[in-house]
Amino acid sequence: MAYTPPNTFTTGTTLEAADLQGNLDALRIYTHDGIVAGDVVSNVADTRHVQAPYLVPAQGLQHGVTGWQGSQWPGSTTARVSFVSSFLAGQTLGGRWHEVQDTAFQVAIRHSATVLFHWWAEVQGGPDSAAVGATAAADRFAWIAPYVSNPSLVVSSSAQECANAYDGFHAGAPEGGNRVYTILGEGQMAGTHLTTHPGGILTVGLASTSSIDRAAVINWGVTIEAWYL
Amino acid sequence: MSRITTPPFVIGDPATAAALNQAFTDVATATATLDAANHRDQAVDLPQLEGAAVVIRNAGRVTLGSGGFTHAVVQLVPSTTVGPATRAEVVDGGTGTPTRLGPVVWPMAEDDVVRVYWNLSVHPVYSGSPWSSQNYGDTRYLQTGAPTTLTTTDSFHVWIISLQWDITDATLTNWEDVPAQGDYQTLVGGLGGNYGENLDQVQAQSVVSAWGVFGDPATTGGTYVGGTIDRDQQWRPAVGAWFYSVTGALAGRTIYGFRLVVHGIYHPWRTTTDNFLVLDTGVGGANQYLEVGSGNLVALLMAPG
Numbered sequence: 001m002a003y004t005p006p007n008t009f010t011t012g013t014t015l016e017a018a019d020l021q022g023n024l025d026a027l028r029i030y031t032h033d034g035i036v037a038g039d040v041v042s043n044v045a046d047t048r049h050v051q052a053p054y055l056v057p058a059q060g061l062q063h064g065v066t067g068w069q070g071s072q073w074p075g076s077t078t079a080r081v082s083f084v085s086s087f088l089a090g091q092t093l094g095g096r097w098h099e100v101q102d103t104a105f106q107v108a109i110r111h112s113a114t115v116l117f118h119w120w121a122e123v124q125g126g127p128d129s130a131a132v133g134a135t136a137a138a139d140r141f142a143w144i145a146p147y148v149s150n151p152s153l154v155v156s157s158s159a160q161e162c163a164n165a166y167d168g169f170h171a172g173a174p175e176g177g178n179r180v181y182t183i184l185g186e187g188q189m190a191g192t193h194l195t196t197h198p199g200g201i202l203t204v205g206l207a208s209t210s211s212i213d214r215a216a217v218i219n220w221g222v223t224i225e226a227w228y229l
Numbered sequence: 230m231s232r233i234t235t236p237p238f239v240i241g242d243p244a245t246a247a248a249l250n251q252a253f254t255d256v257a258t259a260t261a262t263l264d265a266a267n268h269r270d271q272a273v274d275l276p277q278l279e280g281a282a283v284v285i286r287n288a289g290r291v292t293l294g295s296g297g298f299t300h301a302v303v304q305l306v307p308s309t310t311v312g313p314a315t316r317a318e319v320v321d322g323g324t325g326t327p328t329r330l331g332p333v334v335w336p337m338a339e340d341d342v343v344r345v346y347w348n349l350s351v352h353p354v355y356s357g358s359p360w361s362s363q364n365y366g367d368t369r370y371l372q373t374g375a376p377t378t379l380t381t382t383d384s385f386h387v388w389i390i391s392l393q394w395d396i397t398d399a400t401l402t403n404w405e406d407v408p409a410q411g412d413y414q415t416l417v418g419g420l421g422g423n424y425g426e427n428l429d430q431v432q433a434q435s436v437v438s439a440w441g442v443f444g445d446p447a448t449t450g451g452t453y454v455g456g457t458i459d460r461d462q463q464w465r466p467a468v469g470a471w472f473y474s475v476t477g478a479l480a481g482r483t484i485y486g487f488r489l490v491v492h493g494i495y496h497p498w499r500t501t502t503d504n505f506l507v508l509d510t511g512v513g514g515a516n517q518y519l520e521v522g523s524g525n526l527v528a529l530l531m532a533p534g
Binding site: 005009039040093118157161188191195 | 244245249257263268285288289290292293298347350461465524529
């Protein structure tokens with residue numbers, strides 16, 4: 001039960017030091033070990049509110065009471081290219097999805113959480129010769145989309161695409177792209193995915209499928225926010 | 230949160246039994262109503278990320294448009310030929326059903342933070358050389374062989390995808406542009422006068438290039454080769470975000486939904502003091518439209534711990 005002062009003071013009555021001290025002592029006792037469950041609204045704090053904070057430098061993550069927060073990116077001034085090829089996707093429009101390397105987080109969710117995953121990528125698509133592959137030249141794209149758990153669970157409705165520089169190669173020496181790279185074949189992608197997780201191991205990252213024989217993810221960044229509260 | 234608000238004793242004031250009793254009564258009252266703010270927030274949460282909006286009060290996601298990533302079903306948004314621009318909501322291209330976040334009931338309080346993110350696949354389509362009748366844009370000419378020339382443009386024409394919310398009721402019939410985002414429905418002038426928006430009020434929108442016109446270099450030098458000077462922009466991403474710290478009259482209002490609207494075609498314009506995007510009805514027409522595929526919109530309402 002709540003603190004109850006043992007003494008009440010009356011106007012015109014001498015203030016006794018013992019009475020005042022008695023009230024203060026009662027308050028001290030209540031504060032130290034007198035607060036009972038009935039004094040507190042139920043469920044004000046549970047395990048998700050008491051988390052040891054720590055840092056995971058390799059993944060750029062920190063964990064604490066509020067959850068997980070952190071970002072990852074290629075990590076240097078020199079682009080580290082990941083190829084996303086139609087040969088991995090089955091050389092068809094909308095083929096298999098595969099992981100884009102280094103772009104996934106795997107974290108231990110301690111309690112039910114709202115998870116927000118942000119991503120961006122810069123992709124160079126093609127040039128790809130129209131004479132090769134089963135997909136029409138104008139249907140050649142490299143897609144990137146977020147996935148949860150594994151790339152087969154990709155959120156394809158959130159996919160972003162980079163069109164092939166679909167004029168392909170210039171015929172004749174010296175060989176090269178038939179059109180200027182920056183007109184088509186350069187893709188700036190970004191997106192956000194929201195999910196909830198009941199607790200346990202969560203993997204979230206980027207997957208790709210491509211109908212371009214050769215496409216390159218030349219820069220990327222991923223951020224995770226997992227909120228317990 | 231249970232707290233004691235009675236001022237402390239002040240040196241020089243007369244001591245009274247009533248004041249002394251009140252001091253202890255305050256403690257008795259406060260300790261009878263201890264709550265989450267006392268135990269969790271003040272003791273555990275706030276020391277971790279003090280001052281930040283770290284509590285997810287509400288969150289939601291909706292798939293926008295239709296057709297999946299292969300653009301199997303698309304929505305066609307026509308360009309405007311008479312201002313102001315008609316703004317089309319992003320819908321399922323097959324059924325015409327709006328794709329919006331809501332209805333939800335998300336009450337906003339002072340210092341809450343609203344975060345909205347969206348991404349869409351879009352494809353700007355045009356036919357011929359609409360820039361030949363443009364009201365805005367620096368018309369340039371490429372010599373493709375004397376005396377033949379081709380008309381080109383500065384390629385600054387754009388489509389706009391902007392964010393609206395409904396903070397009136399759950400019927401979702403009272404859409405309005407979010408704070409810091411204008412509606413492009415105001416006549417701002419320009420060549421012959423047209424509708425547009427000051428760039429200081431375009432903070433919740435995506436911009437999509439309508440076309441890119443370039444010279445196709447000859448392989449052997451000399452004049453440009455004829456024919457291909459413009460390229461289909463192809464399907465491409467349109468991405469946007471909007472953040473808002475709830476304050477003033479909007480504290481106490483409720484969010485019932487979010488949606489995106491598409492309109493165009495615009496071009497940069499300026500006065501001596503401000504920059505604008507203005508509607509270019511000269512390039513509008515049935516053959517200039519934006520194909521909208523699929524995407525998603527994510528919104529969060531976060532509260533301080």
